[in-house]
Amino acid sequence: MKALSSIIYSVTGSETSSRRNISQLMKLIIIVMVFVLVSSSVFHLLMKTEGRSENYHWFDGFYWTMVTMSTLGYGEITFNEWPGKLFSIGVMLFGMLSMLVILPFAFIRFAYEPWIEAQNEARTPRKLGIDMRDHVILTNFDAVSRALIHKLKQYNIAYVLLVRDKNEALRLHDEGFSVAVGELDDPEFYSNVRVEQCAMVVATGKDEANANIAFTVRELVDNRVRVVTLAKSEASVDILELAGSSNVIRLGELLGQFLARRTIANDAMAHVIGHFDELLIAEAMVMGTPLVGKTLSECNFREMTNTSVVGVWERGEYKGAGPDTKVNESTVLVLAGSKNMIQHYNEIFCIYQKEESHIVILGGGRVGRATARALAKRGLKYKIVEELPDRIRNENYYVQGSAARIEILEKANIADASAVIVTTGNDDTNIYLTIYCRKLFPDVQIISRANRERNISTLHRAGADFVASYASMGANIIFNLLKHSDILMLAEGLNVFRIELPDHLEGKSLIESEIRERTGCSVIAIQREINGKDTHIVHFSPSEVLKSDDELVLIGTIESEEIFLKTYVNPS
Numbered sequence: 001m002k003a004l005s006s007i008i009y010s011v012t013g014s015e016t017s018s019r020r021n022i023s024q025l026m027k028l029i030i031i032v033m034v035f036v037l038v039s040s041s042v043f044h045l046l047m048k049t050e051g052r053s054e055n056y057h058w059f060d061g062f063y064w065t066m067v068t069m070s071t072l073g074y075g076e077i078t079f080n081e082w083p084g085k086l087f088s089i090g091v092m093l094f095g096m097l098s099m100l101v102i103l104p105f106a107f108i109r110f111a112y113e114p115w116i117e118a119q120n121e122a123r124t125p126r127k128l129g130i131d132m133r134d135h136v137i138l139t140n141f142d143a144v145s146r147a148l149i150h151k152l153k154q155y156n157i158a159y160v161l162l163v164r165d166k167n168e169a170l171r172l173h174d175e176g177f178s179v180a181v182g183e184l185d186d187p188e189f190y191s192n193v194r195v196e197q198c199a200m201v202v203a204t205g206k207d208e209a210n211a212n213i214a215f216t217v218r219e220l221v222d223n224r225v226r227v228v229t230l231a232k233s234e235a236s237v238d239i240l241e242l243a244g245s246s247n248v249i250r251l252g253e254l255l256g257q258f259l260a261r262r263t264i265a266n267d268a269m270a271h272v273i274g275h276f277d278e279l280l281i282a283e284a285m286v287m288g289t290p291l292v293g294k295t296l297s298e299c300n301f302r303e304m305t306n307t308s309v310v311g312v313w314e315r316g317e318y319k320g321a322g323p324d325t326k327v328n329e330s331t332v333l334v335l336a337g338s339k340n341m342i343q344h345y346n347e348i349f350c351i352y353q354k355e356e357s358h359i360v361i362l363g364g365g366r367v368g369r370a371t372a373r374a375l376a377k378r379g380l381k382y383k384i385v386e387e388l389p390d391r392i393r394n395e396n397y398y399v400q401g402s403a404a405r406i407e408i409l410e411k412a413n414i415a416d417a418s419a420v421i422v423t424t425g426n427d428d429t430n431i432y433l434t435i436y437c438r439k440l441f442p443d444v445q446i447i448s449r450a451n452r453e454r455n456i457s458t459l460h461r462a463g464a465d466f467v468a469s470y471a472s473m474g475a476n477i478i479f480n481l482l483k484h485s486d487i488l489m490l491a492e493g494l495n496v497f498r499i500e501l502p503d504h505l506e507g508k509s510l511i512e513s514e515i516r517e518r519t520g521c522s523v524i525a526i527q528r529e530i531n532g533k534d535t536h537i538v539h540f541s542p543s544e545v546l547k548s549d550d551e552l553v554l555i556g557t558i559e560s561e562e563i564f565l566k567t568y569v570n571p572s
Contacts, residue, residue: 028102039065039091046084069095124169124181127192128160135159135198136482139184139213140205141172143452144230144251147475148202149177154565157482160193185212187220196221200482203229204474207236211243218244228478232366247481251474255449256370256423258473262447262466262491263359263419265380268352270307270335270345274488276498276553279525279536281488282335282342283313286327289352297323305345307337308538310524310555316465318494320522320555334490336524336538336553356381360417362403362433363424364391367449371421372397383412403433406440419445422464427455431462438463456492467492493557496524501550502568511542519564521556 040061047053056077064077068091079085128135135158138145145161152159161179163169169179182189195201201217203210210229217227226246231237240248261273270284286292291299301309309321313332319325321334335345357380361368364386375382385403392398401408414420420437422430427450434448448464450456451471459467469492476487476495488496505513516522526537528550536553537544546552556564 032098032102035094036062036065036069039069039087042087046079046087050079050081050084065091068092069098071095071099124163124166124173124179126180126182126189128180128194130194132158132160132194133197135194137162137190137193137195137198137201139201139203140209141177142204143471144204144474144478145202147453147469147471148478151475151479154562155483156570157199162189162193184209185216187216190217190220195225198225200226200228200478202478203227205230207231207233207240210245211236211240214240214243214245226481228481230474249474249477251470251477252366253370254477255468255470255473256367256372257374258468258489259367259371259421259423259447259449260374260378262468263357263375263380263421264332264445265357265378265418267357268349270333270342270349271378272342273490274496276486276488276496276525276536277527277534278338279527279538279553280337280339280342281310281490281496282337282345284333284335284345284349286331286333287329289349291327292329292331294327295323296321296325296327299327302539305337305341305348306539307335307341307345308524310334310336310522316460316491318491320516334555338536341538357418358382358413358416360385360409360412360414360420362420362422362437364388364393364398365423365425367425368421368423369393371423385409385412404436409437409440414441414444417441417444419447422446422448424449425451427451427459431455431458434459434462434464450492490555494555495558495561496553496555497561498527498551498553499564499569501546501548501552503548505546505568506548507545509543509545510540513546515554515564515568518567519556520560521554521564523552524555525553527551527553 040058043061043064044053044056044058047056060077067074068088071092079088136148136152138148138159138161141161141163149159149161159178161172161177162184163172163179163181164183166181169181173179180193182192195217201213203213205213210231214227214229217225223246227244228247228249229240229245231240231248231250232252234250237248237250261271264283264285265271268285268287268289270282272280272282274281296309301307311321311334312319312325312327313334314328315330318334327333335342337345359375359380359382361371361382361384364384368384368386372382372384382397384398385408386392386398386400387402389400392400399408399412401411403409414437420441422433422437424430424433430448430450434446437444437446446464447466447468448459450459450467450469453469453471456467456469472492473489476489480487486498490496510523524538526540526544526546527534528537528547529535554561554564
């Protein structure tokens, strides 16, 4: 009995489940044994009524019962009279019932189900191996976490996604995610997933849940483990920091700032959109400048400003910069250089200042208000179109009503707007408004927010010049905190990123490395120590030889970045 118990327990992996299964199995065994004993006794009684009992031993009764139950019916022992024959039919029926119902049930209940349960336990563990370390623990599965997991996989960084519900965990496992099952407020659970050996804990749920997670984790580990939390409310920032968060990210605020940076003002000056230490990335319109109609080689940027043109935007489409790239009225230059270089560019082109910009923001939620604040810091005028009265803060800057009504848009003076920024939290609404505005105003710049990654391409097709993904931005920010590096999102699907020179590229020239040809990424700067100081080289020839301590700053799509990593960093 103990042996049977241990076998079943080893299969089920659960003491409670094992006891329940053993109890039910014992009941079935007892029922069958009792039936066999009773049938054997009835066999002898019936044989006695036929006057044949002296011909059969007690073992014969047991033998006859077993072969009759199994429906083998060798015919060696039979009854001659109808009571015995009726009894034989009853035993056979019970045997058939046992084989067709009881035995399959017993197999499923005591073999197949425990095996499935054991498989599920292996797929959704409650603890990780002791050798698991430097991994990322994610406590919520949402768009940000999904995007972050994709980037972690790109860089071969281990992670585990914590899930409360076992069925949800199984679903996510079958989709290819690494999961563990447990309660997010249980300190033992975090110990089981080796929180003391992890690199980072990421909480992207509600502010209250994030505070609980941060506090629970911080009770187990000190500040050597980074705890990153998202905050929807400004008031939650201090609470999350007190709970133990190393970094609190107000993603809605940052997304609003990004949308504002993507807005092209009606001037010819270069506006900084990001930086890598002292290397600045900026964008500048050329409309109304002498650059229009020339190729980049004819513009003589190096001689005029010492900046480097790393690419151009043409109505929302990014193109790599080449000597023969032509500058049109709609072109927006992507520049790389130091602060002094960008300032020198602006000193040259500030004379081409045009009329004041007017921006229309569709949606007055958290992201819309953050966008407005960022525009105000740039000195740009704006109007926010918001349907809900309780979201209106200052009537001078708001127009109440539905953005789908032309009269409301006219009140916001959209006809004179240089840009429209769509910021609502509903992708269907954003797609609708993008199509609507593009049809009414074909030449206006449209910048739209995406919440679900699958709608990014739809928004571009709808007419958006730029799309900012809540998920991608959040993933990039968290990944930067993890790697202590920089990933600058120029637009959805296009990043500037920095990476240490792969060993096998040392001593090769840029043209020999074939980076652009093999991956689609372009090197826009080389960070190198010169005279004891890290310097970004933005002007270099294809014959520039790469050195062991170099860091490359590259630009490319997400797909190109992935190819670069597989080709040069993590070759299979």
